[in-house]
Amino acid sequence: MHMKQRIAAFLKQVVNKRDRNGRDLTGALAGHSRNGKKDILGLDGTQLREVREALLSAFPTHQDLEMMVFDQLNEHLSSLVRDGTLEHTVFELIQWAMAKGRLEELVIGAHKQNSQNPQLKGVAERLGLSNDQHFPHHSGTHETTHHIATASPVPPSGQRGEQLATASPVPLPEQRDEQQQATEETQTERAELGNIKMQQFAYSSIPQSVQNDLQKITEETEKTLLAQHARHYQDTLKQDQRLTYIKILDMDNRVPLTHLHVPQRLQRASIAHTTSDINKESDPNIILQVVRQRIEEAYKSQGIAPEKVLCEQKQCVVLGDPGSGKTTLLKYLTVQALNGQLAGLLDVLPIYI
Amino acid sequence: MSKFAESKHTNLVDFSVEDWDNHYGFKGQALTFIESQLRDGKLLFLLDALDEAAIGRQKDERYATYKRVFEAIEQLSRSYPQLPIVVTARIAGYRQLAPLPFPEYEVLPFRPAEIRLFIEKWFGQPDPQAGTPDPRQVALGQELNDKLHNTIRIQTLVTNPLLLSLTTILYQKHHDLPTRRVDLYKRCSKLLLEGWDKTRLILRPSILDTDQKEQLRRTDCLIDHIVYQLYGLTEDEIAIVEGNVQ
Numbered sequence: 001m002h003m004k005q006r007i008a009a010f011l012k013q014v015v016n017k018r019d020r021n022g023r024d025l026t027g028a029l030a031g032h033s034r035n036g037k038k039d040i041l042g043l044d045g046t047q048l049r050e051v052r053e054a055l056l057s058a059f060p061t062h063q064d065l066e067m068m069v070f071d072q073l074n075e076h077l078s079s080l081v082r083d084g085t086l087e088h089t090v091f092e093l094i095q096w097a098m099a100k101g102r103l104e105e106l107v108i109g110a111h112k113q114n115s116q117n118p119q120l121k122g123v124a125e126r127l128g129l130s131n132d133q134h135f136p137h138h139s140g141t142h143e144t145t146h147h148i149a150t151a152s153p154v155p156p157s158g159q160r161g162e163q164l165a166t167a168s169p170v171p172l173p174e175q176r177d178e179q180q181q182a183t184e185e186t187q188t189e190r191a192e193l194g195n196i197k198m199q200q201f202a203y204s205s206i207p208q209s210v211q212n213d214l215q216k217i218t219e220e221t222e223k224t225l226l227a228q229h230a231r232h233y234q235d236t237l238k239q240d241q242r243l244t245y246i247k248i249l250d251m252d253n254r255v256p257l258t259h260l261h262v263p264q265r266l267q268r269a270s271i272a273h274t275t276s277d278i279n280k281e282s283d284p285n286i287i288l289q290v291v292r293q294r295i296e297e298a299y300k301s302q303g304i305a306p307e308k309v310l311c312e313q314k315q316c317v318v319l320g321d322p323g324s325g326k327t328t329l330l331k332y333l334t335v336q337a338l339n340g341q342l343a344g345l346l347d348v349l350p351i352y353i
Numbered sequence: 354m355s356k357f358a359e360s361k362h363t364n365l366v367d368f369s370v371e372d373w374d375n376h377y378g379f380k381g382q383a384l385t386f387i388e389s390q391l392r393d394g395k396l397l398f399l400l401d402a403l404d405e406a407a408i409g410r411q412k413d414e415r416y417a418t419y420k421r422v423f424e425a426i427e428q429l430s431r432s433y434p435q436l437p438i439v440v441t442a443r444i445a446g447y448r449q450l451a452p453l454p455f456p457e458y459e460v461l462p463f464r465p466a467e468i469r470l471f472i473e474k475w476f477g478q479p480d481p482q483a484g485t486p487d488p489r490q491v492a493l494g495q496e497l498n499d500k501l502h503n504t505i506r507i508q509t510l511v512t513n514p515l516l517l518s519l520t521t522i523l524y525q526k527h528h529d530l531p532t533r534r535v536d537l538y539k540r541c542s543k544l545l546l547e548g549w550d551k552t553r554l555i556l557r558p559s560i561l562d563t564d565q566k567e568q569l570r571r572t573d574c575l576i577d578h579i580v581y582q583l584y585g586l587t588e589d590e591i592a593i594v595e596g597n598v599q
Contacts, residue, residue, distance in 0.1 A: 082376065095378045226386045233377040259478060262463070262471045262514075269457035303461045306439075313456050315430055315438040317403075319447055320460035323515025326441035329460065330399045333439065337397050345437060348397040349390060351369050353357050 043103070043127070048094060050123050051103075055090045055110055058117035062086060069093070072109025073102065095232065099225065104129055230349060234338050243352060244335050246328065257331055264329050265303025269319055306333065311344035354406040354440075357425070358418050365398065365429045366391070391433055398438040400426065403453075404446025423451060430454070462512035465502075471514070472498050475521050490525075497524045504532060516541060 043051065059065040065086070066077040081092035097106040104127075111117075111124040237243060246255045306329055309316055320326045330352060336342040337350040362368040366387060373383035390396045403426075407419035430438060430453075440453060463471065476494025477486045501508050507530065511517040519541045524530055531537045 080380075092378055096380055099380050099382065222385075226382065226389070229373075229377070229379050229382060229386060233373065233379075236377055255475075255478060260471070260474050262467050262474065265461040266458040267461050269459045301461060304458075309458055310437055310439060314435060315455045316440070317447070317453055317455045317457045318439060318441045318460060319444045319457055320441070321444055321513070323513050324460045324462070325514040326443075326460055327401055328514065330401050330439065330441055333397070334399055342397070345397060348395050348437065350397045350399055352399045352401065353354060353365070353368070 047123075047127065050126075051107060052087075052090050052094055054117070054120040054123040055093070056087060058110060058114040058120040059090075060086075062089065064114075065089065065093070068110055068113040072113055073105060095228075098228075233349065237334070237350070237352075238338050243331055257328070257335055261332055264306060264325055264332075265301070266306050266309050266318065267301050267303050307336075307343045310342075354400050354403050354422055355408060357400075358406040358408050358422050363421055363425055365400075365425050368425075391436065394435055396436060398429065398436065400438065400440045403440050403442040404450065407446075407450065419450060423453070426453060463514060463517060464512070465508065468501065468508070468511055468517060469498050471517055472501075472521060475518075476525070493525065493528070497521065497530065500530045504530065506533075507531070507537060510537065 055065070059068055062077075069075050069077040069080070077089070077093070080096045081089050084092070093106070094103065097103040107120075107124055107127060107129045111120050111129070114120060244257050246257050246260055306318070310333070318326055318329065333342065334350040334352045337345065337348050340346055342348065357365065357368055360368055362371070370383045370387055373379045373387065374381055377383075379386065387396070403422070406422040407415040409415040409418050426438070426440060429436065438455075440455065442450075444459070472494050473491075476490045476497075478490075479485055480487045480490075501511065507520070511520050520530070520537065523537075523540050531540065
């Protein structure tokens with residue numbers, strides 16, 4: 001929802017052909033979709049890594065990070081991320097902030113909390129998010145947001161405006177008043193955007209073509225975000241040694257599953273082979289005969305590759321005696337699916353329960 | 354499946370959504386994502402050890418838990434008939450439970466070629482330092498393969514992947530292979546008792562409420578392996594044979 005509001009705010013600027021700072025956007029409008037996308041998702045992989053490394057350097061302990069998150073974002077770190085190494089915590093914090101559309105706020109807040117850290121300062125500056133350029137707090141109330149906007153003597157020159165208006169010239173001094181006014185309006189509008197009415201506004205006051213664009217951008221953004229989540233899921237599973245490694249007993253070394261993999265074979269479980277054959281009236285000798293026959297048949301059977309069974313049957317039960325490799329087979333299928341190497345099911349995400 | 358059985362969930366999709374939200378950073382977006390993956394047929398459910406889902410102290414409790422898990426799988430299958438689902442279960446355990454409406458397959462035992470391949474791979478693991486297999490280990494593997502080739506009795510025993518791994522570990526440690534089955538069992542039992550539960554069952558500590566229960570499971574596992582391997586019978590077949598003998 002939050003993201004939709006932000007996109008809508010951005011689109012409103014587009015419709016008004018003015019950016020947040022009141023600059024004329026006519027020149028930049030042609031590429032608004034792309035700019036809009038960049039604005040929303042903001043950072044590429046390298047930049048995200050920079051943010052991560054900067055946070056790690058500025059907040060070297062869990063406590064430091066926790067304090068910053070509490071002071072600047074009004075959130076409890078422990079409720080946002082799982083327990084883990086600091087590096088992992090920072091990674092998840094960034095993921096969380098991205099999902100909530102609060103990444104800018106995180107960087108600004110972090111920089112505010114530790115303005116001395118050169119790495120963080122560098123990142124904040126490069127992203128156009130250093131402290132002297134304030135951004136409205138998404139979590140803030142109307143009053144606060146408005147207050148910041150009016151109390152600020154210098155109109156903010158947000159990264160957003162700069163990105164949008166790369167084609168337009170630097171604002172002239174005489175535009176300042178108008179610009180500041182526009183900024184205040186934008187700030188107030190942005191505060192309003194926090195209201196539930198926002199969505200009505202978004203859809204009623206913008207032309208159909210832009211609405212379509214909005215829809216498209218929203219969908220694309222959501223897709224991209226989910227794709228990021230999916231990759232994170234895949235990576236986490238791939239690193240899960242309980243899944244991808246074989247550990248037999250208390251051996252000191254674990255062996256990658258794929259390394260030891262010996263192709264397993266399946267065979268349709270025939271009713272004749274089940275115990276229903278062996279009823280209580282049967283002679284033990286007959287039972288032994290049945291069992292021997294079963295073993296011989298299993299030996300002779302060519303068997304079917306599990307991948308093939310999965311492809312043809314979609315849904316099946318795999319039975320086996322203890323130690324016959326059922327769990328190993330499932331883990332193998334999980335790893336193959338994660339690596340996109342499961343024949344016939346190339347891009348499925350496995351759920352191993 | 355014991356994780357699901359313990360969760361009190363009745364729906365596998367809900368269970369996965371909760372898991373993804375909480376453990377894989379989806380933070381509330383897992384439902385949208387999983388639903389879209391289901392629509393596109395881009396999920397694969399791998400449900401391990403269905404027979405272990407019948408948990409509980411009392412028989413009624415075990416029955417109720419299994420029923421819930423069983424119905425959850427059935428519902429998933431009904432809602433998404435094209436969704437790939439693989440369920441595993443021990444033969445004996447599964448035969449005592451209501452069967453799923455899925456085609457049933459059995460895992461076939463290893464043949465000599467597969468035993469050979471496993472041993473080669475085991476001893477051919479790249480040395481962490483050198484990055485290449487240790488020639489002495491490779492030779493040891495070759496030695497074991499040769500010995501197995503000449504010991505038909507033991508060879509039929511190691512058609513079970515678990516017993517094959519145990520035998521391989523024993524050979525790597527002691528450099529010799531018992532010629533009598535009983536001796537191999539003795540050593541495997543010792544290995545099993547020392548390590549099997551520690552590594553596998555500890556992952557599901559909630560099943561092992563008490564030391565007694567843990568002991569019970571260990572013994573169960575051992576009996577399953579050894580008895581089945583010795584006599585080629587599954588546990589319910591043994592029960593029948595025992596009944597007949599009495």
